[in-house]
Amino acid sequence: MTDQSVFIQQGLWARLGLPKELCWGFVGIFLFITGATIEQSWLASMLQHRGFDAVHISLLSSVFGLCVAAVSWFSGIGAGVLGLRRLMWAATLLYFIGSVPFIGYALPQGNYPLMVASYALRGVAYPLFSYSFLVWINQRCEPGILGRAVSWFWIAFGVGMTIVGPWYSSLMLPRIGETSTLLSGFAFVALGAFCALVLNRDRPQWQRGGHLGAAFAEGILVLVREPKMRLAVIVKTINDIGKFSLVILMPVYLPRFGFSIAEWLTIWGLVNVVNIFANYFFGWLGDTIGWRNTVVWFSGTLCGLAMLAVCYAPVLFGDSETALFLALALYAIGLGAFGPLSALIPSLLPENKGAAISCLNLGSGLSNFVGPLIVTLCVSPFGVEGTLWVIAGLYFAASLLTVPLRLPEATGH
Structure with a gap:
């Protein structure tokens, strides 16, 4: 292959915002998240069908989300010390360590304390794995394609979590039951790790070294020193609160109006197909008109309107x-407009990208905690409708x- 043909081939991949070196990594993220x-x-x-009330369910999700937030933050600051591949292998191991007691004992026995502990341990696996790869993307890509590159990350992430996962579950639950469906996730995770860490032969450029304690301190100090980083964490936290609230609220809210759980799962998976196109469109738009401008004009505005639409469409x-x-499709579009944050936030501190990425990941993880927490705090006094108004605000x-x-x-x- 001539130098010119290599240039043309790399140019096509670059214009798409999909680094050729990391293609297997994106596939691995999709499978692992699924x-x-x-x-x-x-x-x-x-x-709920097993007798747990809304408070216990949302508390389980809140503890899970708090652990996800802590590990998401760690994946940014720990990358430069421990190495990205090492963190991703550790995430794979943690998934199996947490899943075995959760599926094998806690759920069948209804042991709530063990359920909380094992589900939290299982839960830290996916942010550690995926957000470590997000660090990898930020170090590999040039600024001119970074918005599109991170949009591919969120596409792989979203397709696994909100499209293939729900659709696969809707097919498997009636056929093989809840326990077997959970166990089948083991195959997806193992295959995802294989694609991202074995078939993907790219080596991160981030140099390992230094002390973990110093990295922790820097991750905290950047929040103290930099007001923009504190704002960035808040905005990134709000980014996904609707997603993690809706999966708790809708299975309880929609049956009042005649929807079945199977219908909810099908619609939730279908609207997230819209999110795929929205993610890439807003990634391109961010690279064109500016990452900040895209988020300011489209993200929160569309998502807020969508929450009100979700509230009153069944009514x-x-x-x-x-x-x-x-x-829900309007929400999926608005969610895509938040995508450029993953390029914007690390670029706010070009001299200290590791700490900035830790702030980005902290906000991503906090969504897992704050979304269910809003449900815990608001659903009793305000009802589902009032909770959706709070999220819209x-x-x-x-x-x-x-x-x-x-x-x-x-x-x-």
Whole structure:
């Protein structure tokens, strides 16, 4: 192959924003996330049928989310000390260590304390694995394609968690039951790790070294020193609160209007197909008009309006699958507009990208905690409708909070 043909081939991949060296890594993220989060769209419904109330269900999700947040933050600051591949192998091991007691004993016996502990341990696997790979993307890609590159990451992440996982579950649950469906996730996780860490032969450039304690201290100090980083964490936290709230609220809310759980799972998977296209479109738009501008004008505005639409579509139209789909599709589009945050936040501190990525990952992880926590705090006093109004208000606030997140002059975008 001539140098010119290599240039043309690499140029095509570059224009798509998909680094050729990391293609197997993206496949691995998709497979790993599918297996590691296979239960997220139906676990609340299953626990409700087994006699657990909404408070216990949301508390389980909140503890899970708090652990996810802590590990997400660690994946950013630990990368430069322990190495990205080492963190991703550790994540794979943690998934199996947590899953065996959760599926094999805690769920069948209804042992709530063990359920909380083992589910939290199982839960830290997917952020450690996936957000370590997000660090890898940020170090590999040039700024001109970074918005599109991170959009591919969120596409792989979202397809696994919100499309293939729910659709696969809707097919398998009636046929093989809950326990076997959970166990089948083992195959997805193992195959995902194989693709991302064996078939993917790229080697991260981030140099290992230094002390973990110093990295921890720097990760904390950057939040103290940099007001933009504190705002960035808040905005990134709000990013996914709807997603982690809806999977708890909708299986409880929608049956009042005649929807079945199978219908909810099908619609939830279908609208996230829309999110695939939205993610890439807003990644391209961010690279074109600016990452901050894209988030300010489209993300929180669309998501906030969507939460209100989700609230009132069943009230106004009953069990209309079309109305519910359109409301949730608007949310999926707005969620895609948050994608450029994954390029914007690390670029706010070009001299200390590791600490900035730890802030990005902290916000991503906190969504897992804050979403269920909002349900825990709001659903009793305000009901499902009031809780959706609270979430909508937070989304509108996110757009305003993004306004001060201006990049250093030399960075652009």
